Amino acid sequence: MLYERRARVDAQRDTNAPPEDTHLAMHGESHPGYLEYVKIAVILGAITAVEVGVYYVEAIEDLLIPILIALSTVKFALVALWFMHLKFDNRIFSWLFVGGIMLAASVFLVAWTTLDILL
Amino acid sequence: MASAIPEQRPVSIGEALRGLRHEAATYKGILSWIATVDHKRIGVMYGITAFIFFLIGGLEAMVIRIQLAQPNQSVVDPQQYNQIFTMHGTTMIFLVVMPMSAAFFNLMVPLMIGARDVAFPRLNAFSYWVFLLGALFLNFGWITGDIPDSGWFGYAPLSVQSLGHGMDFWMLGLQILGISSMAGGFNFIVTILNMRAPGMSLFRMPVFIWMTLVTSFLIILAMPVITIALFELGFDRFFAANFFNPENGGDPLLWQHLFWLFGHPEVYILILPAMGIVSEILPTFARKPLFGYPFVVFSGILIGFIGWGVWAHHMFTTGLGAPANAAFGVSTMIIAVPTGVKIFNWLGTLWGGSIHLATPLLFAVGMVAMFIIGGLSGVTHAVVPSDFQQQDTYYVVAHFHYVLFGGAIFGLFSGIYYWFSKFTGRMLSEGIGKVHFWLMLAGFNLTFFPHHMLGLLGMPRRIYSYPEGMGWDVYNMISTVGAFVIAASMLVFMFNFIRSIKRGRRASADPWDGRTLEWTIPSPPPPYNFATIPVVHARDEAWHRKYVEDDQGRIVRVPAGAEHDVESHEAAGAEGHHIHMPLPSIFPLIAAIGLPMIAFGLTYYQDTHGEWALPLIPAGVVVLLIGIFGWGLEPEAE
Amino acid sequence: MQHVTPAEHGMETSTGLDNRKLLMWLFLASECLFFGSLVATYLLYKGRSTTPPFPHDTTIAGVEYSGIYDIPFTSVSSFVLLMSSLTMVLALAALQRDNRRAAQVWILATALLGITFLAGQAFEFTEFYHEGLTVSSSVFGSTFFVLTGFHGTHVAVGVLILLSLFVMGLRGRLTSERSLNLELAGLYWHFVDVVWIVIFTFVYLIQ
Numbered sequence: 028m029l030y031e032r033r034a035r036v037d038a039q040r041d042t043n044a045p046p047e048d049t050h051l052a053m054h055g056e057s058h059p060g061y062l063e064y065v066k067i068a069v070i071l072g073a074i075t076a077v078e079v080g081v082y083y084v085e086a087i088e089d090l091l092i093p094i095l096i097a098l099s100t101v102k103f104a105l106v107a108l109w110f111m112h113l114k115f116d117n118r119i120f121s122w123l124f125v126g127g128i129m130l131a132a133s134v135f136l137v138a139w140t141t142l143d144i145l146l
Numbered sequence: 147m148a149s150a151i152p153e154q155r156p157v158s159i160g161e162a163l164r165g166l167r168h169e170a171a172t173y174k175g176i177l178s179w180i181a182t183v184d185h186k187r188i189g190v191m192y193g194i195t196a197f198i199f200f201l202i203g204g205l206e207a208m209v210i211r212i213q214l215a216q217p218n219q220s221v222v223d224p225q226q227y228n229q230i231f232t233m234h235g236t237t238m239i240f241l242v243v244m245p246m247s248a249a250f251f252n253l254m255v256p257l258m259i260g261a262r263d264v265a266f267p268r269l270n271a272f273s274y275w276v277f278l279l280g281a282l283f284l285n286f287g288w289i290t291g292d293i294p295d296s297g298w299f300g301y302a303p304l305s306v307q308s309l310g311h312g313m314d315f316w317m318l319g320l321q322i323l324g325i326s327s328m329a330g331g332f333n334f335i336v337t338i339l340n341m342r343a344p345g346m347s348l349f350r351m352p353v354f355i356w357m358t359l360v361t362s363f364l365i366i367l368a369m370p371v372i373t374i375a376l377f378e379l380g381f382d383r384f385f386a387a388n389f390f391n392p393e394n395g396g397d398p399l400l401w402q403h404l405f406w407l408f409g410h411p412e413v414y415i416l417i418l419p420a421m422g423i424v425s426e427i428l429p430t431f432a433r434k435p436l437f438g439y440p441f442v443v444f445s446g447i448l449i450g451f452i453g454w455g456v457w458a459h460h461m462f463t464t465g466l467g468a469p470a471n472a473a474f475g476v477s478t479m480i481i482a483v484p485t486g487v488k489i490f491n492w493l494g495t496l497w498g499g500s501i502h503l504a505t506p507l508l509f510a511v512g513m514v515a516m517f518i519i520g521g522l523s524g525v526t527h528a529v530v531p532s533d534f535q536q537q538d539t540y541y542v543v544a545h546f547h548y549v550l551f552g553g554a555i556f557g558l559f560s561g562i563y564y565w566f567s568k569f570t571g572r573m574l575s576e577g578i579g580k581v582h583f584w585l586m587l588a589g590f591n592l593t594f595f596p597h598h599m600l601g602l603l604g605m606p607r608r609i610y611s612y613p614e615g616m617g618w619d620v621y622n623m624i625s626t627v628g629a630f631v632i633a634a635s636m637l638v639f640m641f642n643f644i645r646s647i648k649r650g651r652r653a654s655a656d657p658w659d660g661r662t663l664e665w666t667i668p669s670p671p672p673p674y675n676f677a678t679i680p681v682v683h684a685r686d687e688a689w690h691r692k693y694v695e696d697d698q699g700r701i702v703r704v705p706a707g708a709e710h711d712v713e714s715h716e717a718a719g720a721e722g723h724h725i726h727m728p729l730p731s732i733f734p735l736i737a738a739i740g741l742p743m744i745a746f747g748l749t750y751y752q753d754t755h756g757e758w759a760l761p762l763i764p765a766g767v768v769v770l771l772i773g774i775f776g777w778g779l780e781p782e783a784e
Numbered sequence: 785m786q787h788v789t790p791a792e793h794g795m796e797t798s799t800g801l802d803n804r805k806l807l808m809w810l811f812l813a814s815e816c817l818f819f820g821s822l823v824a825t826y827l828l829y830k831g832r833s834t835t836p837p838f839p840h841d842t843t844i845a846g847v848e849y850s851g852i853y854d855i856p857f858t859s860v861s862s863f864v865l866l867m868s869s870l871t872m873v874l875a876l877a878a879l880q881r882d883n884r885r886a887a888q889v890w891i892l893a894t895a896l897l898g899i900t901f902l903a904g905q906a907f908e909f910t911e912f913y914h915e916g917l918t919v920s921s922s923v924f925g926s927t928f929f930v931l932t933g934f935h936g937t938h939v940a941v942g943v944l945i946l947l948s949l950f951v952m953g954l955r956g957r958l959t960s961e962r963s964l965n966l967e968l969a970g971l972y973w974h975f976v977d978v979v980w981i982v983i984f985t986f987v988y989l990i991q
């Protein structure tokens with residue numbers, strides 16, 4: 028029985044060991060080039076222009092808040108995914124970051140609900 | 147140090163620092179402590195400092211109990227009483243239970259995961275020095291007479307309007323301590339995730355390691371909330387901002403939300419390490435594996451999660467409204483479920499074990515029993531109508547002393563009795579230890595059980611005195627007598643501790659027939675802990691090295707078991723010389739000194755009209771930067 | 785692991801992740817709670833000020849007050865910070881390709897854009913101060929200055945880190961093998977940028 032356990036353990040250990048080349052692969056060709064970064068920056072700039080634009084359009088006043096939140100979320104995601112490399116990097120980093128954001132968002136949503144700010 | 151520096155020739159800073167590092171690396175003399183980055187030494191310093199503050203916080207408690215022993219006493223006046231209960235609570239939480247837990251993280255985490263040190267040894271030293279200086283800053287008021295007086299919870303706007311510098315020391319002291327806790331939290335998460343010995347998968351980690359991990363996550367996510375709350379309080383106090391000022395649209399409830407958003411995860415920061423310690427001790431002394439390991443681990447994680455959704459149970463009487471009260475009442479009852487799961491698993495561990503009733507087990511069982519009582523009274527707080535009656539009465543005082551003293555402190559003492567030999571090479575006396583345990587258990591229950599009755603009889607918290615004829619006299623007297631019994635038990639403990647360090651029985655590497663990796667190395671461990679990094683094949687690795695099952699499924703001892711391992715360790719001493727350990731450094735201390743300088747500047751610059759206090763702020767920033775840059779530029783190892 | 789060379793660094797850990805990078809992401813997760821608490825405070829007190837100046841155009845009891853925010857100005861400084869994220873990521877890409885000279889240029893550009901943003905903030909703060917907005921004048925003043933000031937302090941720390949890296953580069957100590965230093969500084973810098981994205985929307989644009 029113990030022998031079996033050991034065998035299982037060893038197998039597991041082998042799969043747990045990080046593959047030698049993951050680190051290099053992460054810094055290798057999978058990273059985007061200069062041009063892609065510039066493209067992202069152009070999109071970011073354009074979204075900012077749209078944000079400021081819609082701010083002055085009185086016709087869509089009712090929709091302003093959801094539109095602005097949606098646009099800033101896109102900007103946030105672009106920077107996090109591309110510039111902070113979350114799109115290419117280990118998932119654990121994404122979990123940590125998204126976890127922090129979700130925790131902060133949810134506790135304060137609940138807190139302000141109790142203070143009748145939202146409902 | 148002087149010998150390393152020739153007298154005639156001017157010495158460059160680099161040479162002087164190199165001499166300093168060599169001097170400190172000898173493990174001899176005061177400098178080797180000041181510049182140490184060894185997790186074991188840092189752990190010892192954490193433990194001793196926390197114990198000294200335990201004595202100070204205990205003395206404050208004695209003053210409270212003497213004052214309340216009889217009706218209409220005036221040992222202290224009302225203002226002094228406010229100061230003493232504020233400092234008692236703040237001290238016991240931030241300067242005793244948290245750093246004492248940090249002492250165990252430091253001492254045990256690398257040993258239990260098979261590592262030579264933590265991931266960031268100098269950050270670890272920084273955590274300790276920041277803690278020490280923050281603790282001294284928080285207590286500075288005892289010299290100047292400006293003592294914090296608005297309670298450990300610092301409710302605004304009372305804490306904004308509190309006169310003198312007392313609440314400045316409290317506020318900035320907690321900020322400094324928060325930096326220390328967070329630095330430690332980051333360090334232990336990285337250490338646990340990244341520095342495990344080969345083969346130690348997450349579900350082979352000892353439960354104490356799991357609880358350290360959960361606690362560290364709670365620290366790095368909850369401390370920011372109180373940091374911001376204190377930040378806002380600071381702006382209200384120093385610059386007349388309006389965060390908690392109702393006249394200008396501010397809302398004191400904001401303070402309560404932020405404080406308890408931190409405060410409830412904080413209670414798990416206080417109790418989970420003790421639960422981890424007990425989860426190590428029960429299996430060792432019942433001589434069987436922890437019952438339901440995955441359940442214990444998952445309920446610990448679940449507690450960490452649900453702990454974020456219950457904070458408003460501290461605010462039932464603030465007028466949140468029925469739906470919010472109901473929701474938080476229910477979530478608070480739900481969190482009792484994983485807690486109960488842990489308790490049943492501990493009982494299941496003891497059930498049918500061949501119990502060795504040594505002192506560590508006595509304290510561990512005491513912890514479980516007292517925590518059950520505290521947990522049950524906690525559930526009664528979750529029932530909103532019941533809580534309306536209990537709010538701000540001694541019933542609440544009874545509850546949190548049962549979980550924090552009966553739970554955390556008993557658990558930490560069980561850890562001291564369990565692991566003392568690992569770091570001193572000697573055993574604590576079992577006989578004196580048992581006297582200590584029974585005295586402390588009796589004293590504790592004498593002191594705090596009557597608080598349940600006092601609360602139900604309507605005695606409010608935080609009153610400095612009370613009239614006769616309320617029916618409170620007898621219970622208060624019993625409680626005070628109990629406090630003296632606890633004090634006596636501490637004298638017994640200190641006698642045992644000091645005597646055992648000098649003359650205690652020599653301890654083997656594995657005196658308790660332990661189950662985890664720390665018992666496979668000598669007591670005390672060499673600076674590098676493991677001559678060769680162990681390879682882990684199972685949960686309870688050390689036990690599996692000592693015992694196997696024979697053909698009939700009986701457990702038998704391996705002839706060449708752990709003892710052999712220890713010998714090979716000592717034989718590997720020569721090999722140990724080739725292990726490169728991180729170099730000592732004085733920069734963590736220098737960086738840490740910058741923080742109280744800034745805090746003193748902020749506290750005093752307004753009443754000195756900027757004379758000496760204002761320059762202290764940029765000076766502190768410069769010292770902090772010198773520490774950080776020196777830290778970044780010096781070599782980590784040779 | 786202090787006693788190994790950086791190249792071996794990532795390999796030795798149990799998760800395969802670099803210790804320092806994991807530390808940085810944990811720190812950023814923790815930062816979410818710092819800024820979350822401050823933004824939540826700002827939103828809680830939105831519209832609760834009783835004394836002018838107010839952030840946006842407001843009418844109270846028939847009296848019209850014009851808003852204090854200068855949206856075009858802040859849009860420009862937001863754009864500056866956004867572009868500093870581009871120069872930051874270009875610096876890292878250059879260093880990882882061992883193009884040290886380009887990396888130095890981009891690092892300096894990032895720091896200068898950061899300083900420009902800070903100068904804009906200093907200008908904005910003084911303007912607001914002259915119009916009567918202080919930390920003590922109203923809850924709007926308290927929450928605005930503390931939130932944006934906390935963010936500005938982060939930018940200033942980021943500039944300090946970038947300038948230190950630039951000096952390291954001048955001394956030839958910032959090489960592609962040590963690009964992790966720049967990568968970590970970049971993570972911090974981008975985080976400060978995404979926080980500003982949130983602040984720009986929730987504090988400035990949404991009324």
Ligand SMILES: [Cu+2]
Pocket residue numbers: 409410413456457459460
């Ligand atoms: Cu609570």
